[in-house]
Amino acid sequence: MSAPLDPDLLALGALPAPDFLARAIERVGRVAMVSSFGADSAVLLHMVAQVDRALPVIFIDTLALFPETLAYQRDLAQHLGLTDIRRVTPDREALFTRDPDALLHLSDREGCCALRKAEPLARALHGFDGWITGRKRFQADTRASLAPVEREPDTGRIRLNPLAGWSAAEIAAYLDRHALPRHPLVARGYPSIGCQPCTSPVRTGEDPRAGRWRGSDKTECGIHFIGGIAHPNRKDNAA
Template sequence: MSAQTSALLRDEHPADLFAARHGGGSTEDLIAAAAQAFAGRIALVSSFGAESAVLLDLVAQVDPALPVVFLDTGKLFGETLRYRDKLVSRLGLTDVRVIRPDPAAVAAADPDGILWTQNHDRCCYVRKVEPLARALAPFDAWISGRKRYQGATRAALPRVEADGPRVKINPLADWSRADLDRAFAERDLPRHPLEEDGFLSIGCMPCTDRVAPGEDVRAGRWRDNAGKTECGIHLPGAVAAISRTR
């Protein structure tokens, strides 16, 4: 190998190297390869929302002790918290880490608990983005449950991507809604209790609405805030940028 080639390989992001080796395999193979390649340095970030059970089950089949990061924003539906507990027990997950916002940051930014009515982005930052940056500090890679069919901002989602210095793996990126429904049935997984009431994408209670027939599955998120489609944790480099300032 030439010195120039060696230099290029050293400069290549770990996400590119991992994608080249493992990005073309099955969903199960991708998860298994990630768990092995980043053993002890990878976490699954899960909302325990309407579609979460499938990925949680796939990960549990590979390693039930793989860390699962759950952001409890203080604004979640009680149904989500109970669903989380049900899935943790059902799937045998042994390392679910409940992460909460910094109380001092919440007291300073949202003393009355109504910041979501004034500044959605700031509320998401305090309650989700900053806590996740803190939670991911020990890890070199993380797994997300995003899919391409979840809207225009995710239409070109790769299965493996760089997130600052970390590797971010999206095992279900190319799955369709039908694929998920089939997996729920085949794996006999329980549905989120709010799904049958029209909540197809479930986040914080004040910012989650029912989805009408024919609407995008995420249409109920921040319905009263035109243009907002993401909480911020998946914006390119957002979590990594906070980590670098610590």
């Protein structure tokens, strides 16, 4: 059984997101941010840059991302002055063994996400006391009860979710207020952006995440499951 969460750390969750982030980072210890450099990632990355531009930012390059995402990652990191972007990729030997033709997503979406996202992230987070995510409650039913502070029972690592209670309108307002660059695919109908083979444009009136794993009941890539790895048929995603 994992240790209970520090009550003082839990109490920080009531603070405005920038204040919570600054004080929680100081309290937790060695912390990294995990970012997909997706549709609204600029909000939390901007907050992190105000606290510490040298804070490690882990970017999982699945080797199946949109070229626009790779370009946006480089441009946004430079714009914000972030100095420690850690690009992590799937293990090459594992890719050759388990997905040699890059078609695993067609037959085993959970296995593909584990190979290209969850396993690389687990390796990248080794040695950290906590990590920061951009998840919000409004994004999915599986996130409706998301708390600002969580503990992973298997690793004991703390997860900080500064934007847990933010709305889509608050995200948009923050982007506008700070004139933050948008991911170029948002204007082309992609309000939620993952790997290229498993992301499609969203039609008017659809849920913003309808373009992720379209045609399946999958709603998460697995990196945010408590315990880390996705399991088949389980419906439990970096911003």
